[in-house]
Amino acid sequence: MRLIINHANCFDTDALTFTGETTLVAEDGVIVSVGEGAAAGDGDVVVDAGGAFMLPGFIDAHVHHRLTTLDFRRLAGWSEVEFGLAMGKIAAANLHRGFTTVRDLGGDVEGLIRAIRTGMTEGPRIVRAGRMLTQTGGHGDAEGGERPVPTCACEMRHTAFGIVADGPDAVRKAARHNLRDGSDFLKIHVSGGVATPSDPLDSVQYTPAEIAAAVDEARHRRTYVAAHAYLPESITMAVENGVYSVEHGNLMDAAAAAAIAAHGAVLVPTLAAYDGMREMGAALGFPKSNQEKNRLVLDAGLRSLELARAAGVTMGWGTDLVGESQVMQRREFAIRGQVETAQQILASMYQVNPGLCHLEGTIGRLTPGAHADIVLVNVDPLADIAALAGDDAVTHVIQAGRVVRRP
Numbered sequence: 001m002r003l004i005i006n007h008a009n010c011f012d013t014d015a016l017t018f019t020g021e022t023t024l025v026a027e028d029g030v031i032v033s034v035g036e037g038a039a040a041g042d043g044d045v046v047v048d049a050g051g052a053f054m055l056p057g058f059i060d061a062h063v064h065h066r067l068t069t070l071d072f073r074r075l076a077g078w079s080e081v082e083f084g085l086a087m088g089k090i091a092a093a094n095l096h097r098g099f100t101t102v103r104d105l106g107g108d109v110e111g112l113i114r115a116i117r118t119g120m121t122e123g124p125r126i127v128r129a130g131r132m133l134t135q136t137g138g139h140g141d142a143e144g145g146e147r148p149v150p151t152c153a154c155e156m157r158h159t160a161f162g163i164v165a166d167g168p169d170a171v172r173k174a175a176r177h178n179l180r181d182g183s184d185f186l187k188i189h190v191s192g193g194v195a196t197p198s199d200p201l202d203s204v205q206y207t208p209a210e211i212a213a214a215v216d217e218a219r220h221r222r223t224y225v226a227a228h229a230y231l232p233e234s235i236t237m238a239v240e241n242g243v244y245s246v247e248h249g250n251l252m253d254a255a256a257a258a259a260i261a262a263h264g265a266v267l268v269p270t271l272a273a274y275d276g277m278r279e280m281g282a283a284l285g286f287p288k289s290n291q292e293k294n295r296l297v298l299d300a301g302l303r304s305l306e307l308a309r310a311a312g313v314t315m316g317w318g319t320d321l322v323g324e325s326q327v328m329q330r331r332e333f334a335i336r337g338q339v340e341t342a343q344q345i346l347a348s349m350y351q352v353n354p355g356l357c358h359l360e361g362t363i364g365r366l367t368p369g370a371h372a373d374i375v376l377v378n379v380d381p382l383a384d385i386a387a388l389a390g391d392d393a394v395t396h397v398i399q400a401g402r403v404v405r406r407p
Contacts, residue, residue, distance in 0.1 A: 001027070001028060001029075001044045002026070002027050002041070002042070002043045003027075003401045003403075004025050005024045005025075005047045005049055005398075007048055007049045007050055008021065008022060008024060008049035008054035009022075009051060009052065009053045009054060010034060010366055011053065011054060012366075013351060014351075014365075016347060018380075022034060024372075025043070028401065029401040030369065030401070031366065031367060031368050031370050032368055047376075047403065047406075049396075052376040052377060052395060053376070053380055054366065054376055055366075055375050055376075055377060056364050056373055056374065056375070057098060057100025057375055058099045058349065059100070059349050059350070059353040059354065060103070060353075061102075061103045061318040061352075061356050062103060062105050062270050062318025063103065063320070064106060064107060064321075064322060065087045065107065066161055067107070067195075067322045068086035068090060069086070070280055070286055070322050070323045070325060073285060084112070084115075087112045088115060088121035090323075091112060091116060092122040094123065095124050095397065096405050097330060098375040098397050098405075099124050099329065100125060100371075100399045100400075101126075101127070101363050102124045103356055103357055104126050104128040105129050105187050105226065105320070106129055106130075106131065107130075108130065108131060108160045113126050113128070125363075127184045127185075127359070129178075129183055129184070129186060130178040130181060130183035131161065131178060132161060132187045133175065133188045134162050134165070134189045134205070135165070135205050135210070137198060137199055138189045139189040139192055139193035139228055140162035140164070140228075141196070153167055154169060154170050154173075163177070167210065168209045168210050171188075171214050172213040176217055179217065179221050179223075185218065185223045185225065185226060185358075186217070186225045187228070187247075188210075188227050188228070188243075189206070189227070190211065190227045190228065190229045190235075190237060190243075191234035191235075192230070192293075193230075194277065194290060194293045194294045194297060195290060204231060204237070208240070208241045211225070211227070211238060212242060224244035225243050225245070226243070226244070226245035226246075226247055227245070227247065229246050229247065229249060230248055230249065230252075232252055233256075235256040235259065239260055239262075239265045243265060244265050245265065246266070246268070247268050247318070248297070249267050249269065250300045251296075251297065252304050252308070254310070254311065257308050260308070260311070261311045261314075265313075265314075266314045266356065267308050267313050267315045268315070268356070269301070269304065269305055269315060269317075269318070270319055270320035270332075271301040271305075271332060271335045271336065272325075272331045272332040272335055273320035273322065274298035275328060276321045276324075276325025277291070277294045278294060278298060279325070279328075280324055284323075284324065302335075305340060306339055315344075315348045316356050317336075317348040317352070319332050331389045333345060342381055342383075345385055346385075371399075371400055373398065374398040375396065376394070378395055379393050
């Protein structure tokens, strides 16, 4: 199939500027030409952009398809059929908001990936961590109620969300299992979290030896480990032991930010998530203890960005929104726009995120050889990055050369 887009103001993600109106041609889902003379021949689909701003498809480096509702009590009782239906709706909505590629940070999404691939549902290209690795009582230990005492230290248990593994050998086994099952990278938890009720926000989770075991296994598969981390101590422990991607980081201090930069790691802030839990959590039964934890990380979020920028930390772009709050996905542009420039924010998405997804050169750019993942917007994001959060900002979404949203 041949796609032609005429009169589009094209964004150059290397120079971080718009280069003026041009024509883009894609064949069989891949961009083949951009610029003068590119429209030669007929197209199966022709879009007149009318001077709209043309960007590569948005990339969210921290999503959760498995966390399909903020009502965690309801979630605990769902069947796999209910999960599948809800996950399909979330995936389709992500795509229609302009997110053509996402990095899923935890949970079994193999069935969803297959359903998207075979056309059973629409959805973004998904790069996945698979089941999250966590210690007993850690942020990813999602089973409620009392648990029987294990019969040995190596005993593991799992849900569709994560694997509870204690000690370096168990972490190594869990990591190998995920990688065998197709995980593109690994996700671990090294501090407490907002969404779980039993682990204090200020708890340090996993040990250097456990982190190193996961990092070794990831490195052997030519990939990396991402770590959920809020605390300075947890962040520093993670990057010192080889973690490449630090997720969230809200409670960091200057020393932790310096450690991320010194070890060449990447920070993925996810500030929209806390807005989502603040605005929707109470109505959906989000416990008061969790709401208080959310307030603490929400209040610290913008300061963490300032500390990271001052330390020279490389930052990606993610949201971590849960269930119903995923409608706020593009709000991350507006939140970060309070303390960052439009160029910095777009560089996070288009220059950093492709590497986190192992898709450098094929996403995040409008050049020959890249996937024809494209969004047309009616606002100039360089003049007003917050405007991308508007409901009507995106007029067209094109994934792999196929128009999935138009006016």
